[in-house]
Amino acid sequence: MSRLGVEKHNRKVQTDILVAGGGTAGFVAAIAAARNGAKVILVEKRDHLGGTHSGGMVMMIRSMRHMRAPRDAAEKKVMIAGYESAFDDQQVVYSIAQEYIDRMLETGSAWGMKGQATARQLFDPEIAKWMIERMVLEAGVDVWLYAQSTDVLMANHAVNGVVIENMLERVEITAKVTIDTTGDGEVCAAAGARFEKGDPETGFGQPLTLYFVIGGVNLEKTLDYIRENPGEFGADYVATLERLRSEGKPFTVLPFKARIREALANGDYPIPYGIEKVNPETLTYMARPMFRNGKFRYDLISHNMDMAYNVDATDRKQLTEATIAMRDVAVRMAAFYRKYVPGYEDSYLVHTAQAVGVRDSRRIVGDYTLTKEDVLSGRTFDDGIGRYGSVVDVHDKDGKQSLMLAEVGGGGWFHVPYRVLLPAGIKNLLVAGRCISADYIAQGCTRSQAACMMTGQAAGTAAALAIRRGVEPRAVNISELQKTLIAQNQLI
Ligand SMILES: Cc1cc2nc3c(=O)[nH]c(=O)nc-3n(C[C@H](O)[C@H](O)[C@H](O)COP(=O)(O)OP(=O)(O)OC[C@H]3O[C@@H](n4cnc5c(N)ncnc54)[C@H](O)[C@@H]3O)c2cc1C
Structure with a gap:
């Protein structure tokens, strides 16, 4: 009985893949999982999809390209002025992210040219909500808005789904694989996953913004x-x-x-x-x-x-x-x-903005933690699930210094290894978006939208492959995952 004096409606639902959080990474994860043959439920606590990308009004996708960092303060101003129309550096993220931009371009809701993305791809955050709904529904995803996951279903260190609860209903959604794309790593934290927060020296993270x-x-x-x-x-x-x-x-x-x-x-x-x-x-x-x-x-x-x-x-x-x-x-x-x-x-x-802009909160500790050195040296990994090459962007913690923009070295991109999507010690659970396993500085790079979309796609695809092969996500065949992503137009 709820406090309203009404019997709470208890339900149980089953799915292959449960994606918690329909934001920047979550909508791409859900599309990727559904297109790879899985039955998918996407739960989102707000009234729209897209998260920080749409409701947060962060209306520039940074970056599907390598981005050069400015050499001095004067160049920084010039570069910041024109990133939104820059096509010069190599593009490293494609696939669902590119398809989405192309569809936004077709409706006059993004600036640029089809088949390519600018260094900071500008779009209309209001139409973004609608376009994401179209794409997710077309992929066959079962979308639940107003559905906050409040707990996890667990047994023997394995996540078996989540609980959606409000004053009137409590729904246990059982899933073979759960993907945490809540930005804050809410599902992982509820499952007892280890996490870190903020700068290791001060404990504080980057500043917040309300667009x-x-x-x-x-x-x-x-x-x-x-x-x-x-x-x-x-x-x-x-x-x-x-x-x-x-x-x-x-x-x-x-x-x-x-x-x-x-x-x-x-x-x-x-x-x-x-x-x-x-x-x-x-x-x-x-x-x-x-x-x-x-x-x-x-x-x-x-x-x-x-x-x-x-x-x-x-x-x-x-x-x-x-x-x-x-x-x-x-x-x-x-x-x-x-x-x-x-x-x-x-x-x-x-x-x-409908949603407050949070640059960083929990960073889930995975089977591997991406480091500042990996990012800045452009490191490659055998289990890479995508390339990323945008600048590291860490805002000042106390308002006294300027923001840090650092460039990815090596070939201009680094691999995001699959292991950063696997919360250490927990089965049947993947994480994507800004809360993947990365240190404070590396997260300043992977928190960008194009990286969130790319990790979302890899998580959705890996979850679908795990189900197809009857294995736990940790046991997914990396070569098959990479081939599947490449076949779907992602660069590895
Ligand atoms: C002010 C600001 C400026 C930025 N500027 C740029 C920029 O110019 N370019 C760029 O590329 N990136 C930028 N970023 C970074 C980037 O926008 C974000 O890091 C990225 O969008 C985060 O994606 P995500 O999928 O991890 O989280 P989100 O997009 O925030 O999605 C998380 C979703 O999960 C939902 N959710 C949370 N908890 C639950 C729950 N328990 N149950 C169900 N749903 C839940 C939320 O409502 C949300 O929809 C900026 C970030 C900020 C804050």
């Missing part, structure tokens, strides 16, 4: 202001922005440092949660016109800034406090823009 969108902007006026103030922004950056604008390409607007200094002196600039002061020199802040129905919208600008520091995102109380503080920052940032930034005089806050 927000400002409407009613006259960006032409803002761009004129930037052009007239090369001293504030840097001449090379201003020239790059002008070129991208005249070519109709996407671009990123950097912080208005002089305006921020003025607002700080007047007490008009919001201080992020968890730090005491803002350093305009090291501020991580970016703004971009949104791309909707085939056009860049110069009146609709998406904003991304580091807003909350030293928060454990797996702690409900801490996350609640930080979320409330971040929304306050968003409202006050909109006011700052109206008062201080030319072109924003008549602007307004359209919305804050």
Whole structure:
């Protein structure tokens, strides 16, 4: 009996593969598993699929290509301005991620060219929700929204599914293989998997962000202001922005440092949660016109800034406090823009993201842990399930330094080994997305969306092969897994 005085509806359901978390990695895992012949249930606690990619409004997939890291501060500005239209470095992630982008391009919901991805592939996060629903349903996945997995079904160190529970129903979903794509490694943690969190030196992770969108902007006026103030922004950056604008390409607007200094002196600039002061020199802040129905919208600008520091995102109380503080920052940032930034005089806050942006939380300890050295040296592995070559991007933990961007060496990419998807000591369970087994710095690379999609695809495919062969995921034949992924247009 529930507290509502109603008999709780208890049900039992069976499936081959249960994917917990329908976000960036989860939707790809579910598609891959279903296309490889398995019966799949995808459970998602929110009202939409795509997770941080869509509801979090992180509207750039970084990166399906190798990405060169800037050599100095001036080059960093120029590169950040134009990553969204860069096709030059080698592309290393394809398959379902590329297919998804191509379909977004067909509907005017992504910028670029079919068959390829830009270094930071821009898309419309609202249409993303719809496109992901289409693709997942077409693959034959059974989608359960409003379904939070609250516990695991376990016996003898093996996960046999999850429990979905709300005030009215409790459903035991039994699965031959479970894939944890919750971002926070919720299922793994419930199953008793070992995990690490944050920087080993401080215990704290990267800052959180609540993306927000400002409407009613006259960006032409803002761009004129930037052009007239090369001293504030840097001449090379201003020239790059002008070129991208005249070519109709996407671009990123950097912080208005002089305006921020003025607002700080007047007490008009919001201080992020968890730090005491803002350093305009090291501020991580970016703004971009949104791309909707085939056009860049110069009146609709998406904003991304580091807003909350030293928060454990797996702690409900801490996350609640930080979320409330971040929304306050968003409202006050909109006011700052109206008062201080030319072109924003008549602007307004359209919305804050549906999902708070968490860069890192639990990192599940797997049969192998990917290291900073593996990533930076471009290491290859016999059990590689995909290539990855985007920059390592670790944001500052205390608001005092600039973000770290480091480049993958070797051939420009490293292998993600299959073992990082296998939580140590636990059977029938795979993990994909930002919570795979990686150290703090390596996670700064593998947390990017293209890597999450790639690990999601490998996990879904491995789970389906395990079922087909009647083995535990740990015993999947690596050569068969690699051949299957290659046949599905992934590079190994
Ligand atoms: C502010 C910010 C900016 C970023 N910028 C970029 C960028 O420019 N480019 C880039 O490529 N990457 C960027 N990243 C990184 C990247 O977006 C994320 O790391 C990635 O999207 C995470 O994917 P995921 O599948 O692991 O998690 P998510 O996409 O967050 O998906 C997890 C899903 O699981 C669901 N879920 C959680 N718990 C449960 C449960 N118990 N039961 C059921 N469902 C559950 C969630 O609701 C969610 O839908 C950024 C991240 C942040 C936070």
